[in-house]
Amino acid sequence: MVLDKNLIGGSTNLLILTLLNEKDMYGYQLIKEIDIRSDNVFQFKEGSLYPVLHKLKNNGYVKSYAEKGENGKDRKYYQITKKGQKYLQEQTQQWEEFTSSVNKVIGGSAHAYA
Amino acid sequence: MPTHKNKSEFLQRVITQVKFPFDKKEIYTELDNHIEDRANDFLEEGYTHEDSILKSIDIMGDPTVLGKELNKIHNPIIGWIWKISDILMKVLILLVIFNLAINIIPMFDNYSPIDELNSDELVYKYEFDEKAIIDNRVINITDIAYDTSGNLYIEFKTYSNSIFTNVWSFGNIGTITDEFGNVYFGGSNSSGGYFSKSYITIENFPMNSRTLNIVYDQFNRHYEFHFNLETGEAYE
Numbered sequence: 001m002v003l004d005k006n007l008i009g010g011s012t013n014l015l016i017l018t019l020l021n022e023k024d025m026y027g028y029q030l031i032k033e034i035d036i037r038s039d040n041v042f043q044f045k046e047g048s049l050y051p052v053l054h055k056l057k058n059n060g061y062v063k064s065y066a067e068k069g070e071n072g073k074d075r076k077y078y079q080i081t082k083k084g085q086k087y088l089q090e091q092t093q094q095w096e097e098f099t100s101s102v103n104k105v106i107g108g109s110a111h112a113y114a
Numbered sequence: 115m116p117t118h119k120n121k122s123e124f125l126q127r128v129i130t131q132v133k134f135p136f137d138k139k140e141i142y143t144e145l146d147n148h149i150e151d152r153a154n155d156f157l158e159e160g161y162t163h164e165d166s167i168l169k170s171i172d173i174m175g176d177p178t179v180l181g182k183e184l185n186k187i188h189n190p191i192i193g194w195i196w197k198i199s200d201i202l203m204k205v206l207i208l209l210v211i212f213n214l215a216i217n218i219i220p221m222f223d224n225y226s227p228i229d230e231l232n233s234d235e236l237v238y239k240y241e242f243d244e245k246a247i248i249d250n251r252v253i254n255i256t257d258i259a260y261d262t263s264g265n266l267y268i269e270f271k272t273y274s275n276s277i278f279t280n281v282w283s284f285g286n287i288g289t290i291t292d293e294f295g296n297v298y299f300g301g302s303n304s305s306g307g308y309f310s311k312s313y314i315t316i317e318n319f320p321m322n323s324r325t326l327n328i329v330y331d332q333f334n335r336h337y338e339f340h341f342n343l344e345t346g347e348a349y350e
Contacts, residue, residue, distance in 0.1 A: 026147070027144060027147075027148050028147065028148045028151040028152065031148075032155075045173065045174060045175025045176075045180075046148065046152065046173050046174050046175065047128075047145065047148075047174035047175040047176075047177075047180040048175055048180065048183070050141070050144065050145065050148075050180070050184060051180070051183035051184050051186070051187055054184065054187045054188065055187050058187055073147060073150075074143070075147065076140070076143070076144050076147075
């Protein structure tokens with residue numbers, strides 16, 4: 001199943017920050033991690049990750065640093081900041097409230113007929 | 115190699131949209147790395163070298179759309195403001211360091227004419243701790259001594275009670291008078307700095323004057339010091 005990209009839109013920040021909260025990663029690493037964890041459900045244009053990442057950086061939720069990766073190439077790693085962690089906490093909470101409300105509505109009818 | 119040309123063409127088309135010059139190189143490298151990484155993975159999956167790169171470029175999306183999105187974030191106005199304020203900040207830090215250095219050095223100047231006097235040259239010497247404050251400057255009179263040649267020495271410290279203001283030379287601590295109403299204008303060696311030790315020497319001060327008055331009344335600022343030269347610990 002491939003999800004509509006509009007659906008993913010709002011939650012991209014949440015996905016990225018959640019992953020960065022585990023460890024520092026560079027862009028491609030993030031994409032691969034999202035692919036693996038979502039069983040390739042999110043098929044978005046990979047370039048579109050960067051405007052999101054750079055915006056997170058502008059907002060101070062992440063910062064970046066250059067470091068040599070496994071193959072000796074200079075990688076731009078992203079690291080979540082304290083502000084980013086706080087924001088992630090809020091966003092996660094909102095996401096949970098949102099999904100549980102949606103579940104109540106779509107699952108509610110099922111309950112009614114159960 | 116045509117694929118190589120495709121990749122640099124893709125990257126160029128992204129970068130053309132980004133108006134802030136200082137971020138272009140970093141964006142270019144980051145996207146270049148991404149395409150290379152993706153291509154390597156496709157290569158491992160069994161695609162040909164050419165297909166791997168072409169597929170990697172394709173999966174990135176439209177370069178112009180991506181470039182425009184990036185340009186919104188790498189805003190040239192904010193970018194320039196940031197760049198200029200970054201340079202200004204560095205200049206400011208250097209100035210602060212320089213300022214601190216030239217202000218702290220005089221603090222180690224411990225020369226005191228009173229200490230230079232031998233005890234047989236001393237007529238009297240008093241220690242005080244009298245303070246007056248003008249704006250951010252504290253004037254602290256610490257020692258008054260009189261020698262056998264008729265010189266009166268007034269030693270004082272000036273310092274700032276705020277780290278943001280330094281105390282530039284404060285030669286004039288006020289009008290100095292003796293018990294008989296004679297007015298003296300003593301020269302001072304006051305140096306600048308956050309903290310400085312200064313002294314005033316008054317020649318031919320009457321030995322029998324029992325008081326020393328310093329009155330400052332300038333620029334709407336006023337303070338007065340009145341010293342009794344009979345009390346305290348006299349040498350003779």
